[in-house]
Amino acid sequence: MSFIELQDVTFFYESDEESALKTRPAVDGVSFCVEKGEVVAIIGHNGSGKSTLAKLMNGLLEPDKGEVLVDGVSTKDKKRIFDIRSKVGIVFQNPDNQMVATIIEDDVAFGPENLGLDSKEIRSRVDWALKSVGMSEHAKGTPFKLSGGQKQRIAIAGVLALKPQVMILDESTAMLDPLSRNEIMEVALRLVREENMTLINITHFVDEAMEADKIIVMNDGKVFMQGGKEVLLQDEKLASIGLEAPLAVRVKNMLNGVGYDLPEVLTDEELADCLCR
Amino acid sequence: MREISLGQYYPTGSLIHKLDPRTKLLITIAYIVMIFFIDTFVGFGLVFIGLMATVLISKIPVTKILKSLKAIIFLLVFTVLMTLLFYGGDKSEVVLSWWIFTFYKQQLIDCGLIACRLFFMVLGPTMLTFTTTPVQLTDGMQSLLKPLALIKVPVHLLAIIMSITLRFIPSLSEETDKIINAQKSRCADFESGNIFKRAKAMIPILIPLLTSSIRRAEELACAMDSRCFKDAKNRTRMNKLKFGWFDPVCLILFCALFFVVLWLKFNFLPFVDLTSLGWIV
Structure with a gap:
């Protein structure tokens, strides 16, 4: 069985049923699977529903129709929602808005502290996570003085400390300069290799998708194309929805x-x- | 401005810095109470010795501390002047009489005591903020306020709210700068006109700041949720507060000082009568 499975998922941002009928769903009848250890890229232009997919995959949002299964558990299962969230971590776009503490290691510790682990375990996870993203020497510092790429690496460490099996990068490189972008992608791909993690990269940079095993192209809340690298070869089809091959x-x-x-x-x-x- | 959330924390890694924040908080609170009991120069002398020892152990440069006291100089001078001009106490012994001013002995003593009281009142908490990060202070307060959880005060939640507030002060101040520059580049004028005009000119700064803060709050809430934040209660901490050997030492020394101060004030020891030692009072 696939690790993450979306079955005909539809999601409206309007919770009111009547107005929902008038508005277009943010995600409309989407189905796909993500296997363990896979690198998946979800591409699409702004408003295509790709960020909503990220939130659906770790239970921040609940589908209006259909089912999202993570390791066989539905995200509608309220009792196991924290199980799901510790398995599927999301790194968001703006690193400044996902940090909770003024000291870097305190921020990385936020997740494991929420899980109620004992302080020794938290310490070892924080040290490991900071080492994995190459930020150990900044552990006691504040994030304010760091570059965007470094801040985003800390945000990744914050998610890693939860020891998730899947990491979703939700346009995590969108605010970064090209060098920092490469840096973040290198860190993420190394984690896939070394820690046997699954990576779902949501992006509008088509060249980031070239690293992926599976590519899902989103348009207007629907899956427009899905497949291996051959998807990227279809220049005209991509151009028709405003994406560049x-x-x-x-x-x-x-x-x-x-x-x-x-x-x-x-x-x-x-x-x-x-x-x- | 970016440093604001670290307050005036000055890291030296000294024994005072390593003290448990609870010890420091308790001592500081008791210290403020103690200052009100002191009405002799001998008492202030003792406090001065205690504080000097703290400063020496903390390895914080004295100039740094004096600089932070600059802000109270005005207050100090103002209070002293007020006491000199409007004195209504004991007028038995004239020390100096010049033009329309007459200074009495008790008046000068009172002036000195008030100046000392103000000075020491500010110096104590200053040492606390120099040696303790805001995060440690929050942790310490949370731990000390734990009993309030019994009457359903959400102490843990308050602690998280406080630390997030501290975290976002620099981000928001940076954002304010950006908005001010953006509005200035579109010819907004914040510097001229009367106070009402200027207040009105602030609106194009406040509204974008408000909307962006709300957006930030929403994103942060999402990020916290996805990092498994359930409730503040069942969280554990990476850095548990721990009392070291130096904590009891400090507490005992402080208690001793407090005892002497109380003794100087109330003269309650049967075997030594302070009134016989006239120079103390």
């Missing part, structure tokens, strides 16, 4: 349009290789 794919298509005959490429390196030959 990776640069290499677009260049290849343009060149083929003027008479070249290049094979399918995805990354810049592959394209360069092709062109050199």
Whole structure:
């Protein structure tokens, strides 16, 4: 069985039934599965419902129709909601708005403190989480002096300290400069390899999706496309919903349009290789 | 402004810094009460020795402490002047008579005592904030207020609210700066006009600040929820408050000082009569 399973999930932000009929659902009949150890990318433009999906997957929101199952447990099961939340952690977009304490290690400790663990266990988890994101030397400092990328690494540590099996990055790189973005992606992908975690990356940067095993494209609350890396090759289809295919794919298509005959490429390196030959 | 949530904490890692915040809070509260019992210079001398010892052990530079006392200089001078000008006490012994002013012995003594009282009143809590972070203070208060939980005061929740408040002061002050700059760049004028005009000019700052604070609060609530925040009660702490060997030492020394102060005030020991030692009073 899949670790996370969405079955025909529909969600309205209007809780009032009458007005809900008039408004469009934020998520509309979405079904997909996420397996353990997988890297999944959910892409889509603003308002496509991808952030709502994140909140549905750890029970912050409850689906109006359909079912979200995490490790076989429905997020509607109120009694086990904290079980689900400790298994599925979310890192949000703005690092400043997800920190609760003025001292970095106190902030990382917030999650395990909520679980009611004893202080020795909390200490070891905090040390481990800060080490995993490479921020150990800042443990006693305040987050205010750090860069956006460093702050976001601390936010990741805060989620890691809960020892989740799935980490959702909800546009966690959107506010960062390109260097910090790479830094965060490296940390996240390393955790997938070393800690055997599952990563769900919600993003509007198509190039981040190239690292994923499975790609889900969202549009208007519905799954527009779903599949492996081949999804990213469909330049025209992506463009029709306002997304850009990776640069290499677009260049290849343009060149083929003027008479070249290049094979399918995805990354810049592959394209360069092709062109050199 | 960014440093505001650390207050004036000055880390040196000294024994005083490592004291349990509860010890420091209790001593500071009792210290303020004690100051009101002192009405002799001998008493203030003892407190001065005690405070000097604290300062020395805490390794905080004296200049740093004096700088933080700058704010009360005006208050000090004002109080002393008031006592000098409007004195209605014992007028038996004239010390100095000049033009329309006459100074009496008791008047000068009272002046000195009031100045000392004010000075020491501020110095004690200053030492507390120099050696304790706001987070430690919150933890200490939470622990000391625990008995109130019996009458259903949500002590844990209050502690969390307080620490989040401290956490967001720098973020919001940064945001205020940003909004002010954004409005200024669109020719908003905050500096000219009378007080009403200026107050009105603040509205374009306050409204965006309010909406963004609400948005932040919502995002924070989401983040806290997703990090398994249930209720404040069943949480555990990573850094448990612990009494070390130096805590009882400090408490005993302070109690001894308090005892001497009370003795100087009430003269309750049968075998030594303070009134016979005229110089003390």
